[in-house]
Amino acid sequence: KIGIILGFTGPIESLAPVMAKSAEMAIDEVNKSGNFTHGKIDSVRGDSTCVDAAAAQAAAERLITAEKVNAIMGADCSGVTTAVLKNVAMPNGIVMISPSATSPALSTEPDNGLFFRTAPSDARQGEVIADLLMEKGFKTAALSHTNNDYGKGLAASIQKNFTSKGGKITITASHEDGKADYSAEVAALAQAGGDILIVAGYLDQGGKGIIQASLDADAFNKFFLPDGMIGDSLPKAIGPDLNGSIGSVPGTDSPGAAKYSELAKAAGFESGPYGPESYDAAALIMLAMEKSKSTKSNVFKASVMDVANAPGEKIFPGELGKALKLIKAGKEIDYVGATALELVGAGESSGSFAEILINNQKTNKVGYR
Amino acid sequence: MTNASRIKIFYILMTITLLFVGFFQSWNVALTIFNLCLISSIMTLGINIQWGNAGIVNFGVMGFAALGGLANIIISMPPTQNAWEAGGEIIIVGLMIFTLAIIFSIILFKKSNLNKRIKYLISFAFIISAYFIMRHLVDTPIEKIEAIEPAKTGYLGGFNLPVLLSWPVGALLAAFSAFIIGKISLGLRSDYLAIATLGISEIIIYFLKNEDWLSRGVKNVNGLPRPVPYEIELQSKEWVLKVSNYLDTPITELSSIIVKLSYSLLFCAVLLIVLFLLEVAVKSPWGRMMRAIRDNEVSANAMGKNIKQRHLQVFIIGSAIVGLAGAMLTTLDGQFTPVSYQPLRYTFLIWIMVIVGGSGNNFGSIIGGFLIWFFWVQSEPLGLWFISQITAHISDTNIIKSHLLENAAHIRLMFMGMILLITLRFAPKGLIPEVKR
Amino acid sequence: MYLLSGEKITCGYGAVDIVINCNIGVYKGKISSVVGPNGAGKSTAMKALFGLLPINHGKVVFDGKDITDLPPQQRVLRGMGFVPQTNNIFPSLTVQENLEMGAFIDQSNIKKMLEYVYDLFPILNDKKNQNAGELSGGQRQQVAVGRALMTKPKLLMLDEPSAGVSPIIMDGLFTKIKEIADQGTAVLMVEQNAKQALKISDLGFVLSQGKNLFTDSGSSLLANKEVRQAFLGG
Amino acid sequence: MDFLNGITLIANYIIIPGLTYGSQLALGALGITIIYSVLRFSNFAHGEFMSFGAMSAILLSWLFISLGITLHPIPTAIMVLPIAIVLTISYCLIVDKFIFKFYRKQNSKSVINLIVSIGVMFFTGGLIRFIIGPGDRNFFDGERFILKARTFKNITGLNEGLTLKTTQGITIILSLLLVILLFWFLNKTKTGKSMRAYSDNKELALLSGINPEKVVLITWIITGTLACVAGTLYGLDKSYKPFTYLHLVLPIFSAAIVGGVGNPVGAIIGGFVIAFSELIITFAYKKIFFYFLPINLVPEGLSQILSTDYKIAISFLILVLVLLIKPTGIYKGKVI
Amino acid sequence: MLGIKNLYKSFGGIRAINNITLEIEKSSITALIGPNGAGKTTLFNIINGSIKPDYGTVKLNEIDITGYEPHQLFNLGILRTFQIAHEFSSLTVKDNLMMVPPNQTGESILQTWFSPKKIKSEEQHIAKKANEVMDFLQLKHLSNEYAGNLSGGQKKLLELGRTMMVNPKIVLLDEVGAGVNRTLLNTIGDAILRLNKEFDYTFCMIEHDIEFISRLCDPVIVMAEGSILMTDEISKVKENDKVIEVYLGKN
Numbered sequence A: 001k002i003g004i005i006l007g008f009t010g011p012i013e014s015l016a017p018v019m020a021k022s023a024e025m026a027i028d029e030v031n032k033s034g035n036f037t038h039g040k041i042d043s044v045r046g047d048s049t050c051v052d053a054a055a056a057q058a059a060a061e062r063l064i065t066a067e068k069v070n071a072i073m074g075a076d077c078s079g080v081t082t083a084v085l086k087n088v089a090m091p092n093g094i095v096m097i098s099p100s101a102t103s104p105a106l107s108t109e110p111d112n113g114l115f116f117r118t119a120p121s122d123a124r125q126g127e128v129i130a131d132l133l134m135e136k137g138f139k140t141a142a143l144s145h146t147n148n149d150y151g152k153g154l155a156a157s158i159q160k161n162f163t164s165k166g167g168k169i170t171i172t173a174s175h176e177d178g179k180a181d182y183s184a185e186v187a188a189l190a191q192a193g194g195d196i197l198i199v200a201g202y203l204d205q206g207g208k209g210i211i212q213a214s215l216d217a218d219a220f221n222k223f224f225l226p227d228g229m230i231g232d233s234l235p236k237a238i239g240p241d242l243n244g245s246i247g248s249v250p251g252t253d254s255p256g257a258a259k260y261s262e263l264a265k266a267a268g269f270e271s272g273p274y275g276p277e278s279y280d281a282a283a284l285i286m287l288a289m290e291k292s293k294s295t296k297s298n299v300f301k302a303s304v305m306d307v308a309n310a311p312g313e314k315i316f317p318g319e320l321g322k323a324l325k326l327i328k329a330g331k332e333i334d335y336v337g338a339t340a341l342e343l344v345g346a347g348e349s350s351g352s353f354a355e356i357l358i359n360n361q362k363t364n365k366v367g368y369r
Numbered sequence B: 001m002t003n004a005s006r007i008k009i010f011y012i013l014m015t016i017t018l019l020f021v022g023f024f025q026s027w028n029v030a031l032t033i034f035n036l037c038l039i040s041s042i043m044t045l046g047i048n049i050q051w052g053n054a055g056i057v058n059f060g061v062m063g064f065a066a067l068g069g070l071a072n073i074i075i076s077m078p079p080t081q082n083a084w085e086a087g088g089e090i091i092i093v094g095l096m097i098f099t100l101a102i103i104f105s106i107i108l109f110k111k112s113n114l115n116k117r118i119k120y121l122i123s124f125a126f127i128i129s130a131y132f133i134m135r136h137l138v139d140t141p142i143e144k145i146e147a148i149e150p151a152k153t154g155y156l157g158g159f160n161l162p163v164l165l166s167w168p169v170g171a172l173l174a175a176f177s178a179f180i181i182g183k184i185s186l187g188l189r190s191d192y193l194a195i196a197t198l199g200i201s202e203i204i205i206y207f208l209k210n211e212d213w214l215s216r217g218v219k220n221v222n223g224l225p226r227p228v229p230y231e232i233e234l235q236s237k238e239w240v241l242k243v244s245n246y247l248d249t250p251i252t253e254l255s256s257i258i259v260k261l262s263y264s265l266l267f268c269a270v271l272l273i274v275l276f277l278l279e280v281a282v283k284s285p286w287g288r289m290m291r292a293i294r295d296n297e298v299s300a301n302a303m304g305k306n307i308k309q310r311h312l313q314v315f316i317i318g319s320a321i322v323g324l325a326g327a328m329l330t331t332l333d334g335q336f337t338p339v340s341y342q343p344l345r346y347t348f349l350i351w352i353m354v355i356v357g358g359s360g361n362n363f364g365s366i367i368g369g370f371l372i373w374f375f376w377v378q379s380e381p382l383g384l385w386f387i388s389q390i391t392a393h394i395s396d397t398n399i400i401k402s403h404l405l406e407n408a409a410h411i412r413l414m415f416m417g418m419i420l421l422i423t424l425r426f427a428p429k430g431l432i433p434e435v436k437r
Numbered sequence C: 001m002y003l004l005s006g007e008k009i010t011c012g013y014g015a016v017d018i019v020i021n022c023n024i025g026v027y028k029g030k031i032s033s034v035v036g037p038n039g040a041g042k043s044t045a046m047k048a049l050f051g052l053l054p055i056n057h058g059k060v061v062f063d064g065k066d067i068t069d070l071p072p073q074q075r076v077l078r079g080m081g082f083v084p085q086t087n088n089i090f091p092s093l094t095v096q097e098n099l100e101m102g103a104f105i106d107q108s109n110i111k112k113m114l115e116y117v118y119d120l121f122p123i124l125n126d127k128k129n130q131n132a133g134e135l136s137g138g139q140r141q142q143v144a145v146g147r148a149l150m151t152k153p154k155l156l157m158l159d160e161p162s163a164g165v166s167p168i169i170m171d172g173l174f175t176k177i178k179e180i181a182d183q184g185t186a187v188l189m190v191e192q193n194a195k196q197a198l199k200i201s202d203l204g205f206v207l208s209q210g211k212n213l214f215t216d217s218g219s220s221l222l223a224n225k226e227v228r229q230a231f232l233g234g
Numbered sequence D: 001m002d003f004l005n006g007i008t009l010i011a012n013y014i015i016i017p018g019l020t021y022g023s024q025l026a027l028g029a030l031g032i033t034i035i036y037s038v039l040r041f042s043n044f045a046h047g048e049f050m051s052f053g054a055m056s057a058i059l060l061s062w063l064f065i066s067l068g069i070t071l072h073p074i075p076t077a078i079m080v081l082p083i084a085i086v087l088t089i090s091y092c093l094i095v096d097k098f099i100f101k102f103y104r105k106q107n108s109k110s111v112i113n114l115i116v117s118i119g120v121m122f123f124t125g126g127l128i129r130f131i132i133g134p135g136d137r138n139f140f141d142g143e144r145f146i147l148k149a150r151t152f153k154n155i156t157g158l159n160e161g162l163t164l165k166t167t168q169g170i171t172i173i174l175s176l177l178l179v180i181l182l183f184w185f186l187n188k189t190k191t192g193k194s195m196r197a198y199s200d201n202k203e204l205a206l207l208s209g210i211n212p213e214k215v216v217l218i219t220w221i222i223t224g225t226l227a228c229v230a231g232t233l234y235g236l237d238k239s240y241k242p243f244t245y246l247h248l249v250l251p252i253f254s255a256a257i258v259g260g261v262g263n264p265v266g267a268i269i270g271g272f273v274i275a276f277s278e279l280i281i282t283f284a285y286k287k288i289f290f291y292f293l294p295i296n297l298v299p300e301g302l303s304q305i306l307s308t309d310y311k312i313a314i315s316f317l318i319l320v321l322v323l324l325i326k327p328t329g330i331y332k333g334k335v336i
Numbered sequence E: 001m002l003g004i005k006n007l008y009k010s011f012g013g014i015r016a017i018n019n020i021t022l023e024i025e026k027s028s029i030t031a032l033i034g035p036n037g038a039g040k041t042t043l044f045n046i047i048n049g050s051i052k053p054d055y056g057t058v059k060l061n062e063i064d065i066t067g068y069e070p071h072q073l074f075n076l077g078i079l080r081t082f083q084i085a086h087e088f089s090s091l092t093v094k095d096n097l098m099m100v101p102p103n104q105t106g107e108s109i110l111q112t113w114f115s116p117k118k119i120k121s122e123e124q125h126i127a128k129k130a131n132e133v134m135d136f137l138q139l140k141h142l143s144n145e146y147a148g149n150l151s152g153g154q155k156k157l158l159e160l161g162r163t164m165m166v167n168p169k170i171v172l173l174d175e176v177g178a179g180v181n182r183t184l185l186n187t188i189g190d191a192i193l194r195l196n197k198e199f200d201y202t203f204c205m206i207e208h209d210i211e212f213i214s215r216l217c218d219p220v221i222v223m224a225e226g227s228i229l230m231t232d233e234i235s236k237v238k239e240n241d242k243v244i245e246v247y248l249g250k251n
């Protein structure tokens, strides 16, 4: 049994459903294949609320001790993730794989080897973004970030890298998600100016509001979109004005992402931010269980890195059945998944990034690094 | 039904419910809920002494709770290497200059008999220039401090003292800010006061969110020390193993239970002390005077009671209790996350507890805290269960069913709303109303 | 036959009965006064007669019809007007708007009625654009009575109309009440200025501890030594 | 030229957004003020009522678009607004009948009503997400701009552009219209006066023959209309997402109180004060100085008074300041 | 004892108090009469500190007390009742009275925790006093009733009762008589006289009941339109043409 702890209510309530569905899609896939040794896998959802540590812990406690889940896909926001990890998962010895907690601090938290994440830490992405910007010839940039640990961490990392490479951040202005109006932020950003506006936020939250308002006021016409902003819904919502903007998203030159999108369409939903990561997180849990022939967290935690990384046969979304068969046959696998997953260090995504160009109101991957 | 029997019935019911959770979900869940219930009850007591007894509407719960939480950092975290050398003192000096300017303006307003407009002008000019002087002084040290390993520290850190000390300190911090907030806003009438306190507490939260040098801002402070042992440590203890064998429970579960129980004991002790002190005060002439002030300020004033001072006093006491509970909550969470201080979760939820429990009755407040927190947590599984029940006989491919299941999490909000509305419908004065004295 | 009568009414707040088995009534075009000590239940009886309180026993008859269960605003439509003892003005409406509210149902002749009230209470004319909440106690009382007069009711019920008004206004008030009655409007009032009230009353009721102790014509009550001693202040 | 550029800059980044955001706040604050002044409680559910209105408009416009009935260049949502208003009003009335009415009969304290309204807020919020989901919806389908920045630049030859969005235009005009109507209604009509009378003294209103049911009905009709219009316009201008409406209610309250609760004009003023102060205090004046000052006097930095981090705190700061200096709000509000 | 000098107060455009100078003698029972809106209540409000005058001074025993807060004035011995009753509606009648005495030990929150014994004995003492007052005002049977549930006249009595809970220097009574039964009012009149004679209370009362005033008061101050019309003993006042014209009427 796998628990899915995400913020179904609260600030990221609009992202959570796609993430949950992606994870459930992976579980479904495994169940349908019938190749999982330990029988049918159930999933239960729990609400992390994203912000309320107490409620998130209560939910996790319920999932682990009452629903008796064997592992947790989650949580989402770094704050509640840390709380759940420290106070619930670790005492109970339950593996947690977070699809979206990107705070660098989590890399160094002691975790008894129970914590993994399929999203890369912000530190790495900052480097990539700075490189990309310099290459494309943007010397000055304004930066707006969502005011939480993700946004602030990423912003700091971008600023550090960009400045050290000779660029200039004209202004760093935070924005609060879910607020009424962003004209003040845009006004400040516009006055500071810059060749491009980096929006380190979420694509259906304040990030989108900032872009919309900037375009409306004709403050910026080029945007840089980090991972939280990548998804087809954004160009669709904003329209042709966004064409020509660039971005970055975890991933390598692998067909995984496309396959994931197809699968999602077939299952009746659109891919969204952290959807691929969620799929991968759930898949990893199940593959590791198979590999170590145990559903006990304390046992299979050792196999997570093993199935995620080379050597072995590459596994893409939609091939979980095959992967299970291979494992059963005693073969090595290398789970690539939707995000070209590679776990490094204390169990976090290595951070290969794809370069995004918005064209024809679609996000297109045009390069990798 | 008399109040005494109401109290008995509801307390027994609540106990049974929690035991029920223990047996049918798990003891860990029951204890998690119980601990938060205790903390909520303490907060509720703080608000109740203000609203129920003195008629002060304090919607600043989240601000005071956050200040209590901040105390955890200041007291218990280790100081950050080099941070103080980087200019910690200068920041303090800068803040003092600003504070002095404000105090000066206040004195100017109180003591001088200049024209009002001139007073406004002078103090405005004074505060603004003090603001810029402060900015000039503190900007560089702040930058420096925040640059010290920003991913891990980047703040001043604390004093590395025992974490339990942060509870009284949290109460003091809250009391101190309540003093200032009270001075500013207590003259306002109820609805205005509600929004003003809410507004000021939002300002506090924004301060904590954005002043990284103090609290790491939205980057959160993790790994606060605990007053109780860690589960992992317990799991390797001899006696725990023995008990585990004896009770035939897995050691992981048992260790969690032990930790939670120790928290429960601590919290219970605090709750009982606070409750006792408040009950004594409320039953004495002090309580009578407070209620008189609540009923009619003009006439209480004419009867020689110093309304402003009394309001301020009770505002400080209540807020300190909220701060205390806030500090306890942060200790329990083991981390300080400023973004989590949202009006919905703190201000509104706590107020619902007070009103549902019965304003003006401390025992009611406690039961309100228990009941509402219980449902706040359990409405989630209840909601899911409810939806799966009503959709049980619809075929899996039906759009309506999938739509319902998909949005089942939101039934939680509806459930909360309904519980509140239903309780207030059948007990408009709360479950345990104010007693006639 | 009474225009309005409460027959054996018993009522109260919650469990306790405050008014017990009282008979109170007023004839068309005549004045009835209810007098009695504080807390006797006079105001309670008035509220009950107007439907602001549920009646536990007994019935209320107006114009020959049983109106025991009629809601108050319906009674207003049938021609009853009432000035409560407390909270009898709209504090944040101006004086003139307060008076206009009196004529809410029947807007005809509103000008004439306003003039009539301003003539009776000249000070209100000076204050017509001031919020009623800012008036002095006596001025408020005048607004309250004025508002009720504006409704041109068949029956006017007044709960202590003279409380707090100056002697000269009080004289005018009683004269006007008499005048109104002579023009055909029945008046039922509660008064602590009992002597003056009974002087112009056709009927008087003495209430004490919720019970109807005496019912007689105004003049004979005034003449009754026992009543004078116990209730009218000698 | 510099002067004109400067003016355009101010207009584009401060005046027009301020007017729009201000009107949006003002429309919301009006709804809150009406409930407060007639039914005497602070209605925290108002944000969700706005959300409900916007949701109705969205669902209806989807229906109409699927039927092929549109009115380009007017957004479909505006076309269906009357029906959406009726839906919102019905919802308000249902809520009142089953919930608020009870407490009115009980003569509950205003804080009880406030808490009840929080219950309604929870419930309505859940219901809305249940119906339409928590996601973000764009439903603007008309002509987006009245004046585009680039067009403006081309016509005038200035460096700075000026944008005027259709939604901004509609919002400003509609708010103005609604306020005038409301003011006239409350002060000049018989029904309006009876509403004020009712709010002053319920029992006496009854004794004057005012039908309380009717007063309440009309109050909710006005509130429902305001909520639906405000919610829809807001959603059109930004985009519709249930979560934002929950947070909208706080600045709206600040606006209402800054202006003076219970006073319609105050609500409007309050909305603008809040909107403009947020803009003015966090604005970076660098470019303006550049246009208006001789070049050697232009300061180095951004010349921001306060960073946008504190933007939302500003609305509350203004609130506290106003209350300190004028405790009843800019326009004297009602004193209980 | 109480001296008022050149007092002014306006509300917006209305001159409620227009240059008032007067003197209230120690141990006197002074009446303040005048038409509705003359400014009597406003004058009381200024004396007891509820509102601040625009100009002028109020002195108690030669000490300038202008601008003092009501609670300070209470402690200096100035007590008042309200024309429109200001009861504590959710307190019982008894508690309404018991809250009045100043400087109760139990009013300090620290003391409630540390000296419960002392508080208890004090409470007994105050309760006894309250019982006497309630007995006197015929409110005993309502001792445990919420004050909000009293009848109009009973609330007035309660107002008066509160002034009897302490030993004030001067009591300002704002129309205690309005709405009070005349038989009871006579008793109250006797009580006022007794308090005045035996305990040396000073009274200043606003009243519209001339009979009542005639029995108790000397001197009588007549106000009209914010100013003092005359000050004299009641028989002279009754005969004054101007007073008859604006206030008393022909009867």
Ligand SMILES: Nc1ncnc2c1ncn2[C@@H]1O[C@H](COP(=O)(O)OP(=O)(O)OP(=O)(O)O)[C@@H](O)[C@H]1O
Pocket (backbone or CB within 6 Å): C134, C135, C136, C137, C138, C139, C164, E011, E012, E014, E015, E016, E034, E035, E036, E037, E038, E039, E040, E041, E042, E043, E083
């Ligand atoms: N807050 C206020 N705002 C405006 N005007 C006021 C206010 N308070 C009193 N007034 C006005 O001041 C004048 C004096 O009022 P005051 O209450 O002192 O009269 P009073 O002599 O006590 O009359 P009464 O015998 O009716 O009680 C009145 O005309 C009244 O309208």
Ligand SMILES: Nc1ncnc2c1ncn2[C@@H]1O[C@H](COP(=O)(O)OP(=O)(O)OP(=O)(O)O)[C@@H](O)[C@H]1O
Pocket (backbone or CB within 6 Å): C013, C018, C036, C037, C038, C039, C040, C041, C042, C043, C044, C045, C085, E142, E145, E148, E149, E150, E151, E152, E153, E154, E179
């Ligand atoms: N709302 C209420 N709830 C409970 N009891 C009440 C309420 N109002 C009045 N009473 C009680 O009912 C009794 C009668 O009150 P009522 O107001 O009818 O007296 P009254 O005869 O009008 O006296 P007065 O002359 O003083 O106005 C009083 O003893 C009072 O305590």
Ligand SMILES: [Mg+2]
Pocket (backbone or CB within 6 Å): C042, C043, C044, C085, C159, E151, E152, E153
């Ligand atoms: Mg009465």
Ligand SMILES: [Mg+2]
Pocket (backbone or CB within 6 Å): C136, C137, C138, E040, E041, E042, E083
């Ligand atoms: Mg007066």
